[in-house]
Amino acid sequence: MSGYAYVTAEGLKKLRAEVEQLERIERPSISRQIGEAIDKGDLSENAEYDAAKEAQGLLEAKISRLRGILANSRIIDETKIDTSKVQMMNKVTIKNQKNGAVMTYTLVSETEADFKQGKLSINTPIAKGLMGKLVGDVVEIQVPNGLIPFEIVDISL
Known part of the structure; x- marks a missing residue:
């Protein structure tokens, strides 16, 4: 590994x-x-x-x-997590610019991912596209349904 x-x-x-x-x-x-x-x-x-x-x-x-x-x-030392930009262990609220849907995910490791609990693996296309971005950024992410623009609404712990 x-x-x-x-x-x-x-x-x-x-x-x-x-x-x-x-x-x-x-x-x-x-x-x-x-x-x-x-x-x-x-x-x-x-x-x-x-x-x-x-x-x-x-x-x-x-x-x-x-x-x-x-x-x-x-x-990961959760006390040292920065919320100025998207990174692992952040809770990220995004808005789908095509349909207006708002979603909140916590970006976690592959082993802790649980979509039903809103825990999204950092290895997914959405998480990879969000990494390092700031609140207000619009990111176009390739998903199975095509290219979708997402706006980062909030980053928190």
């Missing part, structure tokens, strides 16, 4: 809890499933064994990916 993953202290805590859940609960569960499938006999025609082995591979890949993120995580 290249680069750093910037996260909040809360985000890092959740990430660690997820890795622990996967390692302490999910991993043993899949191992038991594999053991039970082996006990049933002929592995060459055992769909349960194949499914359990595939689930194990996916789980191990996920654990490895999350451990990589943890190893490269840097905690």
Whole structure:
């Protein structure tokens, strides 16, 4: 994994809890499933064994990916966040210039993104287009529906 993953202290805590859940609960569960499938006999025609082995591979890949993120995580000091221009951890209110819709998003790391809670990954086209801009700036951002102009209405914490 290249680069750093910037996260909040809360985000890092959740990430660690997820890795622990996967390692302490999910991993043993899949191992038991594999053991039970082996006990049933002929592995060459055992769909349960194949499914359990595939689930194990996916789980191990996920654990490895999350451990990589943890190893490269840097905690953001939320007390030093500037609101003069758009940056990570800012709450940004934008207005769609085409239809007048006003939206507010908090720009967060990929691991903390949750669109339903208004937490937008900094890797999305909208967030990338807003980074470094000031209140009052109008930014044209390419989204799946085309090029849309957004006005930055407010930047806060």
